[in-house]
Amino acid sequence: MTYTKAFFEQLDKQDPLASFQAKFALNAGEIYLDGNSLGARPKAALxxxxxxxxxxxxxxxxxxxxxxxxxxxxxxxxxxxxxxxxxxxxxxxxxxxxxxxxxxxxxxxxxxxxxxxxxxxxxxxxxxxxxxxxxxxxxxxxxxxxxxxxxxxxxxxxxxxxxxxxxxxxxxxxxxxxxxxxxxxxxxxxxxxxxxxxxxxxxxxxxxxxxxxxxxxxxxxxxxxxxxxxxxxxxxxxxxxxxxxxxxxxxxxxxxxxxxxxxxxxxxxxxxxxxxxxxxxxxxxxxxxxxxxxxAADMQALRKKSQALTRYFIELLDQECGQYGFELVSPRDDEKRGSQVALSHAQGYPIMQALIDAGVIGDFRAPDILRFGFAPLYNSYVDIWEAVQRFKSIMDNEHWREAQFNQRHAVT
Amino acid sequence: MTYTKAFFEQLDKQDPLASFQAKFALNAGEIYLDGNSLGARPKAALxxxxxxxxxxxxxxxxxxxxxxxxxxxxxxxxxxxxxxxxxxxxxxxxxxxxxxxxxxxxxxxxxxxxxxxxxxxxxxxxxxxxxxxxxxxxxxxxxxxxxxxxxxxxxxxxxxxxxxxxxxxxxxxxxxxxxxxxxxxxxxxxxxxxxxxxxxxxxxxxxxxxxxxxxxxxxxxxxxxxxxxxxxxxxxxxxxxxxxxxxxxxxxxxxxxxxxxxxxxxxxxxxxxxxxxxxxxxxxxxxxxxxxxxxAADMQALRKKSQALTRYFIELLDQECGQYGFELVSPRDDEKRGSQVALSHAQGYPIMQALIDAGVIGDFRAPDILRFGFAPLYNSYVDIWEAVQRFKSIMDNEHWREAQFNQRHAVT
Incomplete structure (x- = not known):
């Protein structure tokens, strides 16, 4: 099948965990895929x-x-x-x-x-x-x-x-x-x-x-x-x-x-x-x-959503950016994959920098790994669509060539 | 000499560290003498x-x-x-x-x-x-x-x-x-x-x-x-x-x-x-x-005030509560005493409880020690006068006999 935005919108409508997103303080327009390093802030924490x-x-x-x-x-x-x-x-x-x-x-x-x-x-x-x-x-x-x-x-x-x-x-x-x-x-x-x-x-x-x-x-x-x-x-x-x-x-x-x-x-x-x-x-x-x-979350529902988020991210990347030479480092088997997706690419560092500049926040691990963490409590299915569209634009236009090399490595 | 409230008020007027007190969030009417356990909150911390x-x-x-x-x-x-x-x-x-x-x-x-x-x-x-x-x-x-x-x-x-x-x-x-x-x-x-x-x-x-x-x-x-x-x-x-x-x-x-x-x-x-x-x-x-x-504080001025606060507390207690059998556990020599005063008394536990109930916050250490910490940045000289007056009232009226035994030991 070919994935469309409508497909992801439909998944969000059916998501039993959807109500959790409103409990988190998220930046408008930003897709935060680094919860495997530092989780987002619950609003009530303030x-x-x-x-x-x-x-x-x-x-x-x-x-x-x-x-x-x-x-x-x-x-x-x-x-x-x-x-x-x-x-x-x-x-x-x-x-x-x-x-x-x-x-x-x-x-x-x-x-x-x-x-x-x-x-x-x-x-x-x-x-x-x-x-x-x-x-x-x-x-x-x-x-x-x-x-x-x-x-x-x-x-x-x-x-x-x-x-x-x-x-x-x-x-x-x-x-x-x-x-x-x-x-x-x-x-x-x-x-x-x-x-x-x-x-x-x-x-x-x-x-x-x-x-x-x-x-x-x-x-x-x-x-x-x-x-x-x-x-x-x-x-x-x-x-x-x-x-x-x-x-x-x-x-x-x-x-x-x-x-x-x-x-x-x-x-x-x-x-x-x-x-x-x-x-x-x-x-x-x-x-x-x-x-x-x-x-307050159901852990079985959370795992199901986590597997779906990571699987669809992998598959949509295959569909939209398949020609750019990314290798999947994470297991493709849902059962063997945690809540993150790791890709390798020789230009991984500037590509991640360009993604961050475009509001898709993942992180980079030497020598060549791009990591994207998915947090089922605050990441939506449409986040996948939006992240991959920005990813595709960076690759199609080679924006990563201009990306500033100002990123120090972030925490695990 | 006999200490009077006016004496302490005069010391506050001459205190080079007096301006620090306004930087701390202190409870009105309370005299906090437990900064040797948990320091008071700087207002800017919020x-x-x-x-x-x-x-x-x-x-x-x-x-x-x-x-x-x-x-x-x-x-x-x-x-x-x-x-x-x-x-x-x-x-x-x-x-x-x-x-x-x-x-x-x-x-x-x-x-x-x-x-x-x-x-x-x-x-x-x-x-x-x-x-x-x-x-x-x-x-x-x-x-x-x-x-x-x-x-x-x-x-x-x-x-x-x-x-x-x-x-x-x-x-x-x-x-x-x-x-x-x-x-x-x-x-x-x-x-x-x-x-x-x-x-x-x-x-x-x-x-x-x-x-x-x-x-x-x-x-x-x-x-x-x-x-x-x-x-x-x-x-x-x-x-x-x-x-x-x-x-x-x-x-x-x-x-x-x-x-x-x-x-x-x-x-x-x-x-x-x-x-x-x-x-x-x-x-x-x-x-x-x-x-x-x-x-931002001058440490020599801080030490001088600390020695004065603890010395006057000891001497005013001698003056006001001398007949009640407290023993000074801390050194009387200013040079050998840190920024706290420890007293022993067989009824130390209920006495400290009565003091806390009266808004003089010190703490108790088994078996019989009452501790009073003095923080020169937020304790004033008049605090000494006020604390000892409440202390005297508790002893004169034996209020400690009614003090509730609900205090668990606080942290060092």
């Missing part, structure tokens, strides 16, 4: 920020720790995130940054598997995960090591040497989805624990950590959960592992009796031990607004 | 939060990493903090939480002194520091240990076994100031490195890290720097130690080429390596407002 600054900080001051339950925020928001990723109440806290939580998670997993010393990761992973694990292992001694593999060798490299398999479910560059259930089961049969990074999964597709019998997981809230720039991350520990190991970033919020001000550390029960110190309350409170919005 | 949420996040979205220099914030704000604590440009970054920065700092210091295995700390320290060091040492192996001492034995316990002396300059409970210069010099003569915690120093009194030849330091921004609840902390590394050790929380913001997305970690140069991952931008941007205000 009033929430004002309330926290004016009332909770300004007026209630120190009393807010009780009155506005600031101490409870990591648990309350954690439980909301838990509902999005197949976890139970009390298995997730919202706290700190993703890399720090990964440090806690891998350290915990290594303690739970003390006879083995290898952490297996994808070398092409978003590198901060590699870096944090390298930092952790440098503390533990020379007998610990990272084994880097790529997807094709993944299963064969999961063997009896491996203590912990640490994988990102949806690849930050290609958008490829790993089979969480199958890999977890296989790795556990080999005697490994599995730590999942859900940065590009949470709010992008249904995740079922307990259904997959996952051990630990981490993820961020500023991409598909629309929590705001650098908003606090989350960490999941399956209940069966609670109280069996102690993570090393052992601050007072993770103590069993934080207000007793005891001299020595005594880990708190359950997920509380994954907390470290005082949290960035303003960022944390505002993050809850985006998470609440996601909790 | 507009800044609105701007970041609406424009930087909402409109400029991913472009803000460049357009609003989000990546530069830890350095820009770090340099401002550096100017308050006797450090140079490029020696401080504003990032993460205090405990996490302490973990980085002590780990770095241990690497710089590899033949020794002991970290010396005050057992009565704010305990999260102890906990974080215990967590760190648990990673490093059984030959590492913490040696807890108290102030009276401090110097004699700094010996050739000690790798790192890790001390909080101003004690969180008593407000006692340690002699940074003398202790640093003594410890370095014994072959130790010194890590200073400035949580109750930064913005409370002049600090001269380089004048004292300090090695590393950490501190928070939500107390006397008025950065907002849980606002990001800071870390200082003296230039002579740059590029000589690698901290283990090695995320991509500390990489030498973060946007090359290399597989393996390579530490960045200088202070940049103390960064870990993506920062909580909303909390970080708003923190800068309070730090800017502090940078």
């Amino acid at each position: 009033a929430r920020a004002q309330q926290v600054v004016e009332q909770e900080w300004g007026q209630d001051l120190i009393r807010s720790w009780n009155k506005h339950q600031w101490f409870e925020l990591p648990y309350r928001i954690g439980n909301k995130i838990a509902s999005l990723i197949g976890a139970q109440d009390g298995e997730v806290v919202c706290t700190d940054a993703t890399g720090l939580n990964l440090y806690k998670a891998v350290s915990t997993a290594l303690q739970l598997n003390p006879s083995r010393k290898v952490v297996l990761m994808e070398g092409s992973n978003f590198p901060t995960n590699n870096y944090m694990v390298q930092g952790l292992l440098s503390q533990l001694g020379d007998d610990y090591q990272v084994r880097f593999v790529e997807e094709a060798q993944l299963l064969e490299q999961i063997d009896e040497q491996v203590a912990v398999v640490c994988l990102t479910q949806v690849h930050y560059k290609t958008g490829r989805v790993l089979d969480m259930q199958a890999i977890t089961e296989y790795a556990q049969q080999k005697g490994c624990l599995v730590v999942w990074d859900l940065c590009h999964s949470a709010g992008a597709l249904p995740v079922d950590l307990n259904g997959a019998n996952a051990d630990l997981a981490v993820g961020c809230t500023y991409k598909y959960l629309n929590g705001g720039p650098g908003s606090p991350a989350f960490i999941f520990v399956a209940k069966r592992h609670h109280n069996r190991a102690q993570q090393p970033l052992s601050g007072w919020w993770g103590h069993s009796a934080p207000f007793d001000f005891k001299r020595d550390y005594q880990p708190g029960f359950g997920i509380s031990q994954m907390l470290s110190g005082t949290q960035a309350i303003l960022s944390l409170t505002v993050a809850e607004v985006g998470i609440d919005l996601m909790c | 507009a800044r939060a609105q701007q970041v949420v609406e424009q930087e996040w909402g409109q400029d979205l991913i472009r803000s990493w460049n357009k609003h220099q989000w990546f530069e914030l830890p350095y820009r704000i770090g340099n401002k903090i550096a100017s308050l604590i006797g450090a140079q440009d490029g020696e401080v970054v504003c990032t993460d939480a205090t405990g996490l920065n302490l973990y980085k700092a002590v780990s770095t210091a241990l690497q710089l002194n590899p033949s020794r295995k002991v970290v010396l700390m005050e057992g009565s320290n704010f305990p999260t520091n102890n906990y974080m060091v215990q967590g760190l040492l648990s990673q490093l192996g059984d030959d590492y240990q913490v040696r807890f001492v108290e102030e009276a034995q401090l110097l004699e316990q700094i010996d050739e076994q000690v790798a790192v002396v890790c001390l909080t300059q101003v004690h969180y409970k008593t407000g006692r100031v340690l002699d940074m210069q003398a202790i640093t010099e003594y410890a370095q003569q014994k072959g130790c490195l010194v890590v200073w915690d400035l949580c109750h120093s930064a913005g409370a009194l002049p600090v001269d890290l380089n004048g004292a030849n300090a090695d590393l330091a950490v501190g928070c921004t939500y107390k006397y720097l008025n950065g907002g609840p849980g606002s990001p902390a800071f870390i200082f590394v003296a230039k002579r130690h740059h590029n000589r050790a690698q901290q283990p929380l090695s995320g991509w913001w500390g990489h030498s080429a973060p946007f090359d997305f290399k597989r393996d970690y390579q530490p960045g140069f200088g202070i940049s390596q103390m960064l870990s991952g993506t920062q909580a931008i909303l909390s970080l941007t708003v923190a800068e407002v309070g730090i800017d205000l502090m940078c």
Whole structure:
């Protein structure tokens, strides 16, 4: 078939998630396809920020720790995130940054598997995960090591040497989805624990950590959960592992009796031990607004729309720009693709710059990848049509030749 | 002499810092003496939060990493903090939480002194520091240990076994100031490195890290720097130690080429390596407002006012409530007292509750300590008079007997 604008307009009319778009502050005329890097702003985030600054900080001051339950925020928001990723109440806290939580998670997993010393990761992973694990292992001694593999060798490299398999479910560059259930089961049969990074999964597709019998997981809230720039991350520990190991970033919020001000550390029960110190309350409170919005969405409908948005974008690009030599880096199979489309092109950098100048906001990843993230809560089907028309115009007219080389790389 | 209200009114008229009070949002009729726990809100913080949420996040979205220099914030704000604590440009970054920065700092210091295995700390320290060091040492192996001492034995316990002396300059409970210069010099003569915690120093009194030849330091921004609840902390590394050790929380913001997305970690140069991952931008941007205000103040005038506020509070309490059995826990010597006054009393808990009910906001620390923090930027001299009159009324009328026992402990 040949796609037309009317086709996409019709899809928008039938979209069960269409009402969410009005909850977001979007720039008129701009098509924002970078929610896989920084999610758009929920309109309600502004009033929430004002309330926290004016009332909770300004007026209630120190009393807010009780009155506005600031101490409870990591648990309350954690439980909301838990509902999005197949976890139970009390298995997730919202706290700190993703890399720090990964440090806690891998350290915990290594303690739970003390006879083995290898952490297996994808070398092409978003590198901060590699870096944090390298930092952790440098503390533990020379007998610990990272084994880097790529997807094709993944299963064969999961063997009896491996203590912990640490994988990102949806690849930050290609958008490829790993089979969480199958890999977890296989790795556990080999005697490994599995730590999942859900940065590009949470709010992008249904995740079922307990259904997959996952051990630990981490993820961020500023991409598909629309929590705001650098908003606090989350960490999941399956209940069966609670109280069996102690993570090393052992601050007072993770103590069993934080207000007793005891001299020595005594880990708190359950997920509380994954907390470290005082949290960035303003960022944390505002993050809850985006998470609440996601909790109101049906995750199956969201996945269906995400697959349709990315599929139609790929197919319309084939139709309109097929002659320009783009290669699809993301899987064409809907089941294996997260909520983004990655293309490669030798002129990827200036083409992305021209797209941004034309109000189609994606991002570029070296050496040659153009990434387009689709957020089903605020991207419409007509966005696809409009984005590809602008894309076609840039290619037809070679506008990318004039594009200014003023873009620094944006965040993952 | 006998103190009168007129005396304090006269001091306010002569106060060179008086104009700062109007920059803060304070509750009418309330005397806030808990800035040593959570600093009051600068009025300008509200507009800044609105701007970041609406424009930087909402409109400029991913472009803000460049357009609003989000990546530069830890350095820009770090340099401002550096100017308050006797450090140079490029020696401080504003990032993460205090405990996490302490973990980085002590780990770095241990690497710089590899033949020794002991970290010396005050057992009565704010305990999260102890906990974080215990967590760190648990990673490093059984030959590492913490040696807890108290102030009276401090110097004699700094010996050739000690790798790192890790001390909080101003004690969180008593407000006692340690002699940074003398202790640093003594410890370095014994072959130790010194890590200073400035949580109750930064913005409370002049600090001269380089004048004292300090090695590393950490501190928070939500107390006397008025950065907002849980606002990001800071870390200082003296230039002579740059590029000589690698901290283990090695995320991509500390990489030498973060946007090359290399597989393996390579530490960045200088202070940049103390960064870990993506920062909580909303909390970080708003923190800068309070730090800017502090940078506009003369630190010598601030110290002089701080000493006067705390001294007159102590002396007026002696005059008005001398018969009620309070004991001064803070040093009476101005030079040895930070910007807070701690008293002990067997009925400390209900008395503090009655004070809070009467609009005098201090806090309570078990088992029997009442803490009153004085922030020279927004506390006036008449605040002392008014606070003590309410204090006297509570004691004279035994109002504390009725005080509700509904206060949970507040944050340090």
